[in-house]
Amino acid sequence: MPEKQQTEEPSERQQQAEEKPRRRQARGERRVAQLLEAAASVFCRTGYTAASTNAIAREAGVSPGTLYQFFPNKEAIAVGLSDQLLDHWARSHGQALARENAGLPLDRMLDAVLDPLIAFNVENPAFAVLMHGADTPGVIVDEIGTLHGALLARVEEMIGARLPDLPSDVRTRTANMAVHLFKAGLTLVMSHEGAERDAYIAELKTVMHRYLEPLLDSGSPAGH
């Protein structure tokens, strides 16, 4: 891979060392959307590394040169797609983990938290690919890591709200395990369709419920 030596020389023109904000026409915006959609499709089929930029361009019905009119390199395509997904997530389901759910009974809370997460992943399979892919570029790993950390913090927060006396390391471990259990169940859910998928969703909720219930019941004996 050429991997372009990125040694910028910040002399001569010190203005806008980062980007050239080229004026973009409506046609260009459409092309960008087309290319991101094509990239999502190709990434889902083959993963990041095996997805060739030429294949993405072909899937979008444009030439390689056109692709590079809108993205400086391959990584930027994945970053653009990741940004779009993260933005879509924040705008549509970002409030699913809000504090208001912390007071619900466990099964209700699991519905409130898991259902939007599952729905989003089912509708945007590229998200899971970039999330779990071992070859995802570092920049995206960082971005997703931030989201992951926020998710973890929220889960910790919810556990802490119910069990203030739980040692913090146990709380962290429990939250980490819960998130990983969800990810495992999610791949199982996404690898099935229709009724079978629904059954696995129910099973995943059972797992989470049985894992978290004893923890919460021991703290606040308001169980059934």
Place this chain on the structure above:
Amino acid sequence: MPEKQQTEEPSERQQQAEEKPRRRQARGERRVAQLLEAAASVFCRTGYTAASTNAIAREAGVSPGTLYQFFPNKEAIAVGLSDQLLDHWARSHGQALARENAGLPLDRMLDAVLDPLIAFNVENPAFAVLMHGADTPGVIVDEIGTLHGALLARVEEMIGARLPDLPSDVRTRTANMAVHLFKAGLTLVMSHEGAERDAYIAELKTVMHRYLEPLLDSGSPAGH
């Protein structure tokens, strides 16, 4: 990738259409072992696709030509490594899932089943890489799929022994979920060291116990 057109012409010499059993010296056997060890190391660092055969040869301290003296192509290296791991598994821990464990109390059974699995994966990290890698060659996926299927069948068997009345689709789903939960916990275990790792092992067992306990207790009320 050249991906050598494998169109064998089985005419002319119809004997041994599969292999050329070249006589191998002791030095050759050692080289094969060296190369497999180097491959395991490189695969662990970079995954299958990103691991270049030249890098494997360099890690083993030999030339690319020497590597191809012992393996016909890159895939064969991974297959050889996979075979070695599967063989090692069968000889060292293959009996961990034997029927004798089926009668143990749940926590004992989980120790008997999970501890060897965890130990093997910790000692052979390349196994997990080939197992979870999205770019693992199809032949290996099949081989591992067989092992996975056997594991699943054993788990189903153990569930069926305790709960003969459970519908078969529920039993299959439960076994599938249990195996996936284990895999998720395993990655969590393997990404930590020392005391933290032990804590995650205990947490994983807690997860499995809480998931499976209600199921088994409802069938045979011989609980604690």
Place this chain on the structure above:
DNA sequence: CAAGAATGCGAGTGGTCGCTCGCATTTGTC
């Protein structure tokens, strides 16, 4: 409409990778 900018093209460039080939060296066998 004219001019400049944005868009579109696709053959081409440098680079890496899987793999080969001719040849040298070591080992086993008589």
Place this chain on the structure above:
DNA sequence: GACAAATGCGAGCGACCACTCGCATTCTTG
């Protein structure tokens, strides 16, 4: 020691890939 087979080497071949460049076309703007 003689001969062949097995082992070892590393420059190099062909294929693919990320990315570029010169040039044509379309849009915006005055």
